[in-house]
Amino acid sequence: MKKYGGKTVSRWNRVAPLYGLILPTFVLLLVFNYYPAFLAFFRSLYEWDVGGKAVFVGLGNFYELFADPIFRKSAINIGKLVLFIMVVNLTVPLLVAELIFMIRSERVNYALRVLFALPMLIPPIVIWVLWKFIYSDAGILTVLLETLGKPEWIYGWLSHPKTALAAVAFTGFPFAVGFNILVYYTGLTQIPRSILESAHLDGAGPWQVFRHIHLPLLRGSIKLLSVLTLIAVLQGFESVYVLTGDGGPGYETIVPGLYMFFNGFTYNRMGYACAIGVVLFTVMLLFTLVNQRLLRCDTDYTPEKKRRRPALKLRVHQPRV
Amino acid sequence: MQRRQSLRWFFLLLLAIACRSPETERPRLSRNQTLLVNLGVYTPGTQLPFGEPLRAAADLADDYCRLHPGVSIRFVQLANVSGSQEGEWLKTQLVGGMAPDIIAQNAEIAWPDVDKGWYIPLDDYLQQPNPYAAGNRRWFDLFENQALLDAKRAADGRLYCLSIDVVETGIFYNKTLFKELGLHIPETWAEYIRLLGVLQQNGYTGLTSPINLGSDWGQDVLFDMLYYPIIAHLDVEPSRENQRQYLSHYLTAKEVVFLFQKGYFTRRDSRWAEMHRLLKEWRSYWGKELKYSDTSRFFLTRRAATVWEGSWFARRLFLDPYIDFEWGIFYLPPITAESTPYGEGAEASVIGGSAVQLHVTESARLYDHLDTTIDFLQFLTAPQNFSRIIDETLLFLPNIRGVESPPELNTIRDIFTRRYCAIKWLETFDAKTKARWRRMLDLFLNDGISQQDYLAHLETIFSDYADEQIAKYKWTFDDYEKIWRKNGLQVE
Amino acid sequence: MDKPTDRLLRSFSYLLLGIFLLLTFYPLWFMIMTSFKSLFQFYHNFWWPTRPLHLDNYTRVFKLIYPYILNSVGVTVVSVAGIVFLGALSGFVFARFDFPGRRILFYGIIGLMMLPWILTLVPAFMVVKQLGLIDTYWVLILPYISGGQVLSFYLFYNFFESLPEELFESARLDGAGVFQQFRHIGAALSRPVIGLVAIVSSLSVWNNFIWPLVTTSDERLTVLTVGVMRFSTAYTSGSIDYGQLFAGYTIAALPLLVLFLFATRQFMRGLTAGALKE
Structure with missing residues (x-):
């Protein structure tokens, strides 16, 4: 199919160095990722108490899981969280990126990007701790409503079933996620000048430019970010853990990741926890594939680009180690 | 160019620091001669929000090591005691037989795991005299509120921890x-x-x-x-x-x-x-x-x-x-x-009830120093020694006979005379x-x-x-x- | 440009950006402000800076954590170097060459991104224990490289895949091997991606808490996240010393800040210089 070097080079000799170069990657992955992952899948078929004995139960854990009202509740909660966070974490950074992109001064523009990226350095725990203070009885939200003379609007924000989940979701405020802004901005800079200039000559206003040029050409970035966000939200539970402790009141803020954590390390049901992990994995995989289909697009506006290899474009994110 | 050169050196240096193996630097003590001890809040180095880091237990350990040449004691801080992150850490350590010999945790956390053999029952030892407490015939009698100990018995009726304070x-x-x-x-x-x-x-x-x-x-x-x-x-x-x-x-x-x-x-x-x-x-x-x-x-x-x-x-x-x-x-x-x-x-x-509950883990047996571990606990709970720990922290009341509670906590002491x-x-x-x-x-x-x-x-x-x-x-x-x-x- | 509506729009966008910056930076400001408070100042005056400034929070914390800083820096530098190198190398191979099994191996790597990390926590612990890696630097470095190279691979793959074939043709005709092509063309062009990968993976390595917590108990191997948590452990309510805790976090963020400022320049400059364009 392709010609690499001279024609005399045999197929094996051509391919061997390639395998040699990717070998270290795969050795590491095998030891530290594939094998533990395999173990986890394997253990999802067991009733397994860490350090104790493991009993094979087949798909028993999965049957139990789908009948488990707590798991169902956690799925509903995570659904709401995913929807909310997907919307705000994809739109607000887009707005900010557009605003930055509008600024002509190279220096201000650069400084702004650095500034918005900087908060990535703040440990997330600091932000959650701060929000716990904001939501507390002595917190600013309560004091503010008291000052405004609306004591009936005051809730125990993280304890009340009406407000707890919303309170958790809102801790991302103002949702200007540095990483997302940079991705959008990069996408914007990749739009060829010529297209924008011709639009300008046609007298298109900023909204039209955004709607008809930026948005379609940013589809690649949107696709990437939506998958990244989804995966981060789906398996994240530290925020809930820090904010409401157990996903309460009742099960109002429980999420699958937290439920898995409790099963594994509090209820001593590692097999069941693994089963939850397997389900999460499947959902993420399905979403990624669907996203792939739905948002299929061709951002390939660089005319000279030649595709020779089969395009493998699965946009996904790596979990924390 | 100049900058990149120096940067390369900088990274190489860091690489060298990171790669140096701790073994080659200092020969590590075999764990058989070293007790790993966590005493909860009393662990030396604990930074209470006021004053210097705690050190009474470290001083006691030094005294103990002077009395028993060949023994060394290392204290271990556990992160985030109340959260289950600690539970997670301990669990992995216990599975691996690597937990500290003495750990402080709520007895309720240990209960589900006692049938795995991760903890050492202390009943037999408590029937023996504590050699460090003058005139003591039975270690168990050294504890003022014995009910506080008994309340922490596991489902099998055995006692896996000592309630040293109130x-x-x-x-x-x-x-x-x-x-x-x-x-x-x-x-x-x-x-x-x-x-x-x-x-x-x-x-x-x-x-x-x-x-x-x-x-x-x-x-x-x-x-x-x-x-x-x-x-x-x-x-x-x-x-x-x-x-x-x-x-x-x-x-x-x-x-x-x-x-x-x-x-x-x-x-x-x-x-x-x-x-x-x-x-x-x-x-x-x-x-x-x-x-x-x-x-x-x-x-x-x-x-x-x-x-x-x-x-x-x-x-x-x-x-x-x-x-x-x-x-x-x-x-x-x-x-x-x-x-x-x-x-x-x-x-x-x-x-x-009791605040700090000391457990002896399977590690003490695995590393073949169970007797020393128990002996150190006896040393620690002798009145003359334990009072040093209580006075330094000023947080809890002692549950050891012969240890005066700090005067600052008198009101609390009165409340405690009520029924549980x-x-x-x-x-x-x-x-x-x-x-x-x-x-x-x-x-x-x-x-x-x-x-x-x-x-x-x-x-x-x-x-x-x-x-x-x-x-x-x-x-x-x-x-x-x-x-x-x-x-x-x-x-x- | 000179139209009044344009000017209005521009000042409005500056205003909006300013508000966003203010809100986004509040946690950072809060962290730094709090890091100068004593315990008692914190509980009595929460929202505003207080005098006297407690610089001793920093000196006290620094004394306690500087060995942890060295550990964290060492582990992060080595891990990130490994992540960048292996990710770039395999990303290059997958993006520019075809070989039997390419497709399946590709999905084999990418699929790993979707494994919830907690799923593999206990199995991974058992593996490193069997390998005798517990309480060595390797138990921190190797799994980080292994896990981190996945995202790195993906970013490099996308980047190398977008390069035009012409760039490599002449090298191929000159008979350059795969590694030479990687070194002289691929690596030379990929500085912006290196910046991106370095930042992202440094963040995740540096901030990781649970893995070092479960795999290292040796004081000499303690990394910052665990170390900060340890000395700030609060046994009594109402007495968590947030001043010292946040001073610790601030110190912990500084080395990252240095790297960030340096790598961002590379990254951003690369973007604006057109390395990703055309």
């Missing part, structure tokens, strides 16, 4: 504010509720606490006060001799299951319903947020009039230079017939039952479900628990049944 609670109140509003320390529950009402009308929160009040202290105290009149009949398991002064008529998990099958703690039990009515009424005067411990600030900024706190809080208040009001400590008044038909004026029981509550509800059950219950209780207390629904949920939770325990431990209730018939009580 923690107690009280209601810390803003004296200045009470004076301004003309309020007095309440004598009865009805007075207390009226007082909370006055505070609320004046824009103050009546009570706050870093502990989830409903599910923990509040529930236990209310239960105790309402059930005290019949507790002697409910308690179908004869108390041990040493429980008399402190833990008389303490209900165990098995007793609860038995009573549940007799209809108690269900919707048929009107006393139970009344207790929850009072709890919900009380709750309307608490801070709205039940989950978060920003309560010190709530109290210190004069917005909450009282805070239910532990003995440790006294030290904090004593040392705070910015407090602009006078404070005092009182305790909950008895419930009388004015509040409920079941109120018979029983004195509110104490909420407290008849049950610590949530500590009674396994982690899962506890979690299920607390979730439902949170929902009930935050207007998520009605009292009827809540009590119905509780019945399900209890009956699940009963089924599990009976299946697991093959409980039979014949002895209980005999005593029960003699008592002749019926649920009303």
Whole structure:
């Protein structure tokens, strides 16, 4: 199919160095990722108490899981969280990126990007701790409503079933996620000048430019970010853990990741926890594939680009180690 | 170019630092000669918010090593004691046989794992004399409240930990504010509720606490006060001799299951319903947020009039230079017939118990120094040694005979002379039952479900628990049944 | 440009950006402000800076954590170097060459991104224990490289895949091997991606808490996240010393800040210089 070097080079000799170069990657992955992952899948078929004995139960854990009202509740909660966070974490950074992109001064523009990226350095725990203070009885939200003379609007924000989940979701405020802004901005800079200039000559206003040029050409970035966000939200539970402790009141803020954590390390049901992990994995995989289909697009506006290899474009994110 | 060159050197240097193996640098001591010890809050290096890092235990360890050449002791800090991140760490360490030899944790956390052999039972050792305490014949007798130790026995009846200290609670109140509003320390529950009402009308929160009040202290105290009149009949398991002064008529998990099958703690039990009515009424005067411990600030900024706190809080208040009001400590008044038909004026029981519970892990045996580990514990609990630890921290009361409690904690000491509550509800059950219950209780207390629904949920939770325990431990209730018939009580 | 509506729009966008910056930076400001407070100042005056400034929070914390800083820096530098190198190398191979099994191996790597990390926590612990890696630097470095190279691979793959074939043709005709092509063309062009990968993976390595917590108990191997948690452990309510805790976090963020400022310049400059364009 392709010609690499001279024609005399045999197929094996051509391919061997390639395998040699990717070998270290795969050795590491095998030891530290594939094998533990395999173990986890394997253990999802067991009733397994860490350090104790493991009993094979087949798909028993999965049957139990789908009948488990707590798991169902956690799925509903995570659904709401995913929807909310997907919307705000994809739109607000887009707005900010557009605003930055509008600024002509190279220096201000650069400084702004650095500034918005900087908060990535703040440990997330600091932000959650701060929000716990904001939501507390002595917190600013309560004091503010008291000052405004609306004591009936005051809730125990993280304890009340009406407000707890919303309170958790809102801790991302103002949702200007540095990483997302940079991705959008990069996408914007990749739009060829010529297209924008011709639009300008046609007298298109900023909204039209955004709607008809930026948005379609940013589809690649949107696709990437939506998958990244989804995966981060789906398996994240530290925020809930820090904010409401157990996903309460009742099960109002429980999420699958937290439920898995409790099963594994509090209820001593590692097999069941693994089963939850397997389900999460499947959902993420399905979403990624669907996203792939739905948002299929061709951002390939660089005319000279030649595709020779089969395009493998699965946009996904790596979990924390 | 110049910069890139120096950067390369910088990275190489870092690489060299990172790659240097700790083994080649210093020969590591074999663990057989080194005890790894965690003493909870008493672990040397613990940075209490005021003063220097703690060091009394390190000094003691030095003394010990001088007495026993060849032994060395290394202290280990555990991260985030209250969170389950520590549980996670410990679990992996225990699975791997790498845990410290001595660890401090709540006995309830260890209970589910004792049948895995991760912890060493201490009963036999406690029957031997403690050579470091003058005149001691039996180590067990060195502990002042022996019931505090016995309360931590695992389901198999054995003791896997030592309760070396006592923690107690009280209601810390803003004296200045009470004076301004003309309020007095309440004598009865009805007075207390009226007082909370006055505070609320004046824009103050009546009570706050870093502990989830409903599910923990509040529930236990209310239960105790309402059930005290019949507790002697409910308690179908004869108390041990040493429980008399402190833990008389303490209900165990098995007793609860038995009573549940007799209809108690269900919707048929009107006393139970009344207790929850009072709890919900009380709750309307608490801070709205039940989950978060920003309560010190709530109290210190004069917005909450009282805070239910532990003995440790006294030290904090004593040392705070910015407090602009006078404070005092009182305790909950008895419930009388004015509040409920079941109120018979029983004195509110104490909420407290041991704070630091020291466990010896399997590691001590695996690394072949179990005797040394026990010996070190005996050294540590000798009065002359332990008083150094207690005086340094000023957080808890000692549970060792011959150790004076610090004068700063006198008020608390007085409260502790009361009877212990008849049950610590949530500590009674396994982690899962506890979690299920607390979730439902949170929902009930935050207007998520009605009292009827809540009590119905509780019945399900209890009956699940009963089924599990009976299946697991093959409980039979014949002895209980005999005593029960003699008592002749019926649920009303 | 000169139209009044344009000017209005521009000042409005500046205003909006300013508000966003203010809100986004509040946690950072809060962290730094709090890091200068004593315990008692914190509980009595929460929202505003207080005097006197407690610089001793920093000196006290620094004394306690500087060995942890060295550990964290070492582990992060080595891990990130490994992540960048292996990710770039395999990304290059997959993006520019075809070989039997390419497709399946590709999905084999990418699929790993979707494994919830907690799923593999206990199994991974057991593996490193069997390998005798517990309480060595390797138990921190190797799994980080292994896990981190996945995202790195993906970013490099996308980048190399977008390069035009012409760039490599002449090298191929000159008979350059795969590694030479990687070194002289691929690596030379990929500085912006290196910046991106370095930042992202440094963040995750540096901030990781649970893995070092469970795999290292040796004081000499303690990394910052665990170290900060340890000394700030609060046993008593109302007494968590947030001043010292946040001073610790601030110190912990500084080395990252240095790297960030340096790598961002590379990254951003690369973007604006057109390395990703056309």
